[in-house]
Structure formats: structure tokens, C-alpha cells
Amino acid sequence: MQKLTLYLLFSMVFIVMACGQVTAQHETADSLFEHSLQSRIKQLDEFIARFNYQIVPSGSTPANRLDTAARKKQLASLFDAAYVQGMDSSQRQTALRFISQVAGDSSKFWLLSLADKGLYAQAHCQVQYQGKKETLQLILHTQQDDKQNLRWVISAAEAPFLAVVPTDTTQFLSPVSHELNFMQLAKITEQQPQNIAAYTAPHHKVDQLSIVLYLIQTKQLKINFVQHLTFHFLQVPNFVFTVKHFERTKGNVGWLISHLAPATDTQKATYWTRGRR
16 A cells, blocks of 8 residues: 555556646746756755755755655755656655665665765767867766865776777787897887787777867867766665766656666675676
């Protein structure tokens, strides 16, 4: 019965949001504008505060932060309405499990923090490289120093133009190259620099962040601006979810959950190598 009630609540919240409706039947233009402002999640900090049920859409503190039903309703409102409309039955059940776990009960519930180790920002950047505009993704996470001061640090970089792949995998260094002081290396770097990856170990993985740091330091690459951000939350047990910013005329707007998936600790450990949304 509890699952059915939550399911109906979850559905009703998004039917209302997707249609851009409000609860009152006769609202003035001012009240509609006020409702729009309140429903908009303007910053990630505000998303986290609403997720934690520290504030309600009006910006005030909830009358009872231990009200599990009210928190579940607010958690449901943090999902992108278009994403929910496209959910299949399995995805909807995953969302219901997620909401139930996060809201918990009056003695235990889950909270988010910028200091969490499982929080990552994915910055989609437009950059200038060799006279051309390219797209670069930087992965950042938060870190605390010895004085508990919080800061964002760059932990990885990804871009097609940074890929270092061999053009001819049949090339190799002779097993007697050492007897000739590896003279072939000079020829390779002079005549086949684009194929240098062919001479590395088969499973060698290029650290693209190191390439980015070098290119920026030598003024060969410039970050023009960050086009948009995606935040990845891995800290909630059994789940991973992403948050993006949505701007539109109907439905809920601002920073909202754009994707949710069940995940084990092992899957979370390989999150950046197995693909994400």
C-alpha cells in the first residue's frame, strides 16, 4: 500500500509540473510569476538544500524536517519532468526505491554535501587549439586541505583531439635496438611523430590531463569558456545520478536530476571508464 501511495504521488507531482500547472484555480499574473520563481532551482547549492529538505521552494525552513512524506514529495519534484515522462516501468521503480531510501524515516535519511567524495563536476569547455575551436571536458571534484577549506580540483580531461593513437600498429622497435643505442628513436620522432604510440606498451593509457596542462602552460591551448556543466553524484549507496540545468517555458526548470541508475560500489569505481550520461 505504501509503495502504491508513493507511486501515485510521484506520478502526480510530474503530471502537474510537466503541464506547467499550479494548485490554485484562480491565480493572478503576480502569483503565477511568484510560483515560477519559487519552483526554479537557481543554483546547485539550492538543489542540495532542497534535496536535504533544509528548505522548501519558498526558501523557508520546513516546519518539520523529519516529515518523511513531505520530503519524498520534494525529492520527486527534483527530477526533470521530461526525463520522468520518458521513464519505463523499471526506471520508475528505480526512482521510487531511490526516493524511499533517501527520505528514509524519522530517524535516518540521506544528505548531500559539496564536501562528499562522490561528487564530480563535468565541465564542457570550448577551447582554442591550433587555430581551431574544439570541445574539451574537464572532470573536477572537491577537496579539503588541512584546515578543512574546500576547493575544486581538476582530476581528469577528455577530448578527441587529445587522443594519441598509432597510425601504423605494425611498427615496432627491434629486439636488438639496445645494441644500437636505440638509434631508431631519432628516426621515429623525425619521420613518424604521429605514430609514436605504436612503440608504447599495448595497454598504455595516455593521461590526457597531463597533455592539457602542458598545452596550456606552453600557451598552445586556451579555454575560451565553459559551455555547460553536468554534476555526477556517486555518494548515495546503491545509486548514481546526474544533475543538469534546464531552461524552458513549461515544466520544472533549473538544476534537476536528469538521469538515475542503480549502481554497485564496483560499478561506481569504474564510472568514468564505462560511460555515463
